[in-house]
Amino acid sequence: MVRFVFHNIFRQITRTFLTLAAIVLGVVSLIIVGGFVADIFVQLQENTIHSQLGHIQIYKQGYTTFGRKEPYHYVLEQPEAIAKELAGWHEVSEVMMRLNFTGLANNGRADFPIFGEGVEPDKEARLGTSLAIHAGRQLTDADGFGILLGQGVAKALNLNPGDYVTLLANTPEGALNSIEFQVIGIFQTFSKEYDERAVRIPLSAAQELMAATAVHSLVILLSDTADTDSALHRLGRWLPAETYEIKAWYELADFYRKTVDLYERQFGVLKIIILVMVLLSVGNSVNMAIYERTGEFGTLMALGRRSGDIIKIILLEYALLGLMGSVLGIIIGVVIAYIASGVGIPMPPPPNADMGYTASVRIVPSVILAAFLVGVLATIMAAVLPSRRAAKLQIVEALRSNI
Incomplete structure (x- = not known):
């Protein structure tokens, strides 16, 4: 079945390329934006610690x-x-x-x-x-x-x-x-x-x-x-505790906490947008592919394949496509991150400051993992409904598509 699935993936090179491009773009976007936001957090954190607060402060209760x-x-x-x-x-x-x-x-x-x-x-x-x-x-x-x-x-x-x-x-x-x-x-x-x-x-x-x-x-x-x-x-x-009050830097840095909360919410919205973008792009590709392969699915069912087999074939095809697109996206995203970090990104002063800084794009394992999962899962999710529709095709009607 694996050979059959790979054959189907690369049967339509143009459609496969466009689907991969959508997945890669989504994964790269998440890696770049996530790494950029992580760099903002780290730079703001270290500037806060090493200009005023230190890591921990001890006071009288x-x-x-x-x-x-x-x-x-x-x-x-x-x-x-x-x-x-x-x-x-x-x-x-x-x-x-x-x-x-x-x-x-x-x-x-x-x-x-x-x-x-x-x-x-x-x-x-x-x-x-x-x-x-x-x-x-x-x-x-x-x-x-x-x-x-x-x-x-x-x-x-x-x-x-x-x-x-x-x-x-x-x-x-x-x-x-x-x-x-x-x-x-x-x-x-x-x-x-x-x-x-x-x-x-x-x-x-x-x-x-x-x-x-x-x-x-x-x-x-x-x-x-x-x-x-x-x-x-x-x-x-x-x-x-009744004598001393101990505070970590992040408890004292109100501006840092609010900035992190703001950017984390914005990044969460971006993840949802990219997920929807990949879903729509891949979903459109899946619908077109299934429409063109109606006769093929009719033939498979006429030869004894069950509805569940059709669903497995389609989901496996797009799971492999999502896997390839995500891996390729990670490679491209990491390369872009290294290049951007090497060059540096000049940034204007943030709110409540008048000193600019040079940003970079950090390689964050958790962000890369999240981007990978979004790429793979979004592709599989986009194929679920179309695969169910393909599995419900009437054999006679599907075979007429071969005429």
Whole structure:
């Protein structure tokens, strides 16, 4: 039967070619679009992690809910001991402390509201590989009273590297404190909203400004993003939930979650469209083929073939056709993905950002598998109804087609 099926597939070369073209186009489209969307997710994920959030952050319980209103009530006790323990974990690359504050930046002529972070500069430099220095240089531990300004802050106050700016903030006792800083650099991240208000100063300077010795968070950088969930689970077993709040980067990145949800839904709609496209294209080809082969099916039934045999022959033919088209589509799709990734796809800034990037098409096994299944199953589904109609033909009427 297999030889007979292959003979039937290649009996009409033109129709077979058109059917294969429809299957290949659908499979290639899914691979290219799926790989492109996957690259968007990965780039957005890594930029989010390596510009602001790290992989995991540890706070005192209640900080994310009430910390903005009462920041000094939600500081970590003995963060150095926790950081020392975490530094020995094999999956942990870096542990850094941060002190968050709000206040005003003054250039001598105007005030501008800011959100500040006291950071450990050298450690943050290793974390912030996606933090682009627009002007000047990166902050270092040697810059005792240096400051990094978000691009929006620098623009609002008309400040450049080498200029001086004064930060004003309230201490825990309610007093107003101020310190003058020299602008070391101006940074830009993937988030325009963050850049509009953010400044970074050394942790020691932030503690002096706030007249405090505490920190609000520990930021953990892992060696591999894939270890996030396992490290999160391990931390949850080690640190008591009633004392500490542990957040993974994807819990803190609201923009990332919404973007992923949007693109996943769009990709789901595209899968349905391609499935329908393949169904219609293959269905039309099957109907034409069965109409032309009515006499053949009548002869087979007259020779003793049953209705079920006719259905099996037709479904096997198009299952093999779907298999060939899907395999060919995967080969072509992977080649196109490699070429596109090698050249690079210039992309404009995404929403809430003003920094473009170069996209690629990733080879994602799950996407390739989904494309393969869509190609094969859509072809088989398109042949089901026509094969049933062929099996219900009256032998006498079908044989007349041979005359």
